[in-house]
Amino acid sequence: MNGGVDGDQLTIRELDVAGAEGPLAARLYSGDAARVKKDALVVFFHSGGFVGGDLDEADAFLRHIAGGAARQLVLASSYTLATVRPFPAAIEDAHAVLVWSRKNKAKLGWTGKRLVVAGIEAGANLAAVCALMARDRGGPALAGQILIMPMLDPGLTTCSMREMKLDEGTAGVADTCAASYRGYLPNGADRSHPYASPLQSSRLKNLPPALILSAEDDPLRDEAEQYAAKLAAAGVATTLKRLAPAPLADAGARSECACRAVAVDEIGRFLAALDIPVTLT
DSSP states (O other), X not given: OEEEETTEEEXXXXXXXXXXXXXXXXXXXXXXXXXXXXXXXXXXXOOSTTTSOOTTTTHHHHHHHHSTTTOOEEEEEOOOOTTTSOTTHHHHHHHHHXXXXXXXXXXXXXXXXXEEEEEETHHHHHHHHHHHHHHHTTOOOXXXXXXXXXXXXXXXXXXXXXXXXXXXXXXXXXXXXXXXXHHHOOSGGGGGSTTTOGGGOSOOOSOOOEEEEEETTOTTHHHHHHHHHHHHHTTOOEEEEEEXXXXXXXXXXXXXXXXXXXXXXHHHHHHHHOOSOOOOO
């Protein structure tokens, strides 16, 4: 199917990619009508607290990223929800999608030079974990990671998570996070695993540059910012931006917040700065 964003031609293709245990639905967004191969591919994972969500969750957001002046190539992939199989099914899928992308460059219209992983909320957890897994497993090499309002702390211990539970407008997010982690991590011992809780990882060196977007009025704010600080302390080039408050009619509509112009601009600048090609291994 085709669509337009701000007058720009946008091509969107539905396709299947290979997950850890079978095919996954995916959607490829390209803002280049000339079909010239792009040097950078952004692989994106949706929100939904590990237990819900689909490719439509961030469709409007990804239309903005793929369209406009930047004309990014974006592959949005689904993953196994915890209601089907809990941790580590989703993260194994996410890493498998990166491997599949590397092997299917021609199909995607990608030169293979730069691979960036991204996500919102639970999808940002998967993106952060993909960076860890790619390092630990020897690939595929990543040029960057974009974490938007990420879920990184199954313990829900940060000040913003505790304090904002008292706020009527954000209580739904905190409560939903708790329920989501119960579904995703039914084995309590898994909650301290770095592939479930990147914030608790003690091994954060040799990771790709990161853009982390938090939000002033988001219960997830502090864990995002703490992770940014830990990455920077480990020598990872890290850009942290806190978005101004923008209450949502639906507290669970995570992708709507990320669609705001300031977030799209920050992502565009971050991607533009990744101008040193990375050879995939």
